[in-house]
Amino acid sequence: MASYLSQAKDLMQQFTSCKVVHIKRSENRLADALSKLASTSFEHMGKDVRIEIVDVPSVPRRQVLVIQTGATSWMEPIKAYLASGILPEDKAEARKIRHKALWYQMHDEVLFRKSFLGLLLRCVDVEESNYVIREIHEGICGLHTGPRMVIAKIMNAGYYWPGMHGDAVKEIQKCDACQRHAPQTLRPQNHLVLITSAWPFQKWAIDIMGPFPEAPGRVKFLPMEIDYFTKWVEAKPLAHIKSSIN
Template sequence: KYRGARTRKQTLSVKSRQQASHTSKQVLVEVLETKSITGKEVTTVIEEEGPTWMTKLVNYMKEGTLPADENEARKIRLKARQYELMDGIFYKRSFLTLWLRCVGPLQVEYVIKEIHEGSCSMHTGPRSVVAKAIRLGYFWPTMHRDAQDIIRKCNDCQVHRPVARHPQQHLTPITALWPFYKWGIDIAGPFPEGPRKVKFLIVAMDYFTKWIEAKAVAMITGG
């Protein structure tokens, strides 16, 4: 049996070598002269309209112009130490990362939406969006507020976000004069209509004696 099995294995190995002898061992590479997909041209340059939060600082660093108000001029001189103008682009110094490129309101909206709703986004919260914007090298003074305002308007987040389970108003503690000196009140219904169109019950129960009182009403109104 052993010799027969060994002979059969040798025969199969010889056949496999004979069948693969006609194939080439070269790796064929095909060079495509044209692209298989068409790319989309995306323009990311957004021109700001009108003055922004950077205008006074840029004017001071370019031309040395300052406002007439001494307090305002002093603030601009102090702020200018944290910024730098290189090749016409305004940057902010950063101690933990590289230079942060300063952006205006129109660019802010594009950056936040691209991080929050873009192709590689996860619809994260404002804090994560701001942290990623800083890692990507962007800065503007109202980062957290703008991220929160824009993310609140995201339709997908409004539809798919978890439902809040906490009450909208703060809970009010109730102090009892002695233990179990409290009544619990609840509304039950609607039930099938009865006489005088009543279909709701206002139920009250004494926590100590477990005494229950109920009142049938036709409708429930808040006040």
């Protein structure tokens, strides 16, 4: 429509005066009837009805040149081998391409990978893979699931690229919602160090709890001692705690 609009503006500049009039739908029945003739059959129409079929659009097609920027896609060597039989000069790389090409096939200049179930998965490059991961993970129907579930949904949707799991992990770690609402782990940051005791009452653990609300006798502190071997507990309430520094 933009091309037709630009062509109409160019034609309007060739006239000395031009006026654009909006036609109401009720007054545009003849044009609607003519537009519907294109989707109807011509066999039942009379010979006096003349219909012209335009195969070429009135707007000239623009010539588009494909320009590739950035790094070469991982699909280009496989496409070149499947389409023209072109292999890299390095013998090791050429052997890898021949081995990988057994799992791929071309259809309308699009590369597909054969899956174990016989389905064809469309191969995508780096930019498309990042978009697919974000759409599956946090899109309209995204559930902010983990990498394994995201990869399973991507393959069920019919997409493939090498290193899918690693790319999914990197993209999911960047998700702001997952970082904010992820469950907190209670695992200690350091390894636990066990303190053993060879016989009873060899080692004691001492701790002072309080101050608590005053109880009868004005006691409000509770020193506790626990034996490491038998787990025997000794506690005695006190009113005051004196500390001495030697």
